[in-house]
Amino acid sequence: MTPIAAPLDPLAQRLQTIQKLIASGKLPEAATKLNVAAKAVPGDARVFLMGMRLAEASGNAAGALDAARRAVNLAPEWPVAVTELAFLLALHPGDEEVLFYKDVASGKTPARQPAAMVRSLY
Numbered sequence: 001m002t003p004i005a006a007p008l009d010p011l012a013q014r015l016q017t018i019q020k021l022i023a024s025g026k027l028p029e030a031a032t033k034l035n036v037a038a039k040a041v042p043g044d045a046r047v048f049l050m051g052m053r054l055a056e057a058s059g060n061a062a063g064a065l066d067a068a069r070r071a072v073n074l075a076p077e078w079p080v081a082v083t084e085l086a087f088l089l090a091l092h093p094g095d096e097e098v099l100f101y102k103d104v105a106s107g108k109t110p111a112r113q114p115a116a117m118v119r120s121l122y
Helices: 010-023 027-040 045-057 061-074 079-089 096-105
Strands: none
Touching: 010 027, 010 045, 027 045, 045 061, 045 079, 061 079, 079 096
């Protein structure tokens, strides 16, 4: 039996293109395409994770952290979003939020955010 890859959904294809642009340093073009994707699918956490990658590539640590938090807000039980946020937060060891998301990513804690950690995203 030959393995057959499932076709990517249209957003996944767009995000792969954006990821290639980021990797090749074409950040303005990547940003433009990401904005189009965000308008097409505003509630998809994958868009915010790609925004995190773009912000990291442009040296915008605060923007990367904000985008990762938005991804987790949209998909609190998606391990990819939680893990990416935990990795970013790990740059600030000892932070209570780091410890919380480390436990969420490892499955020790439910994905619901404690009230003290809920931040306004707008």
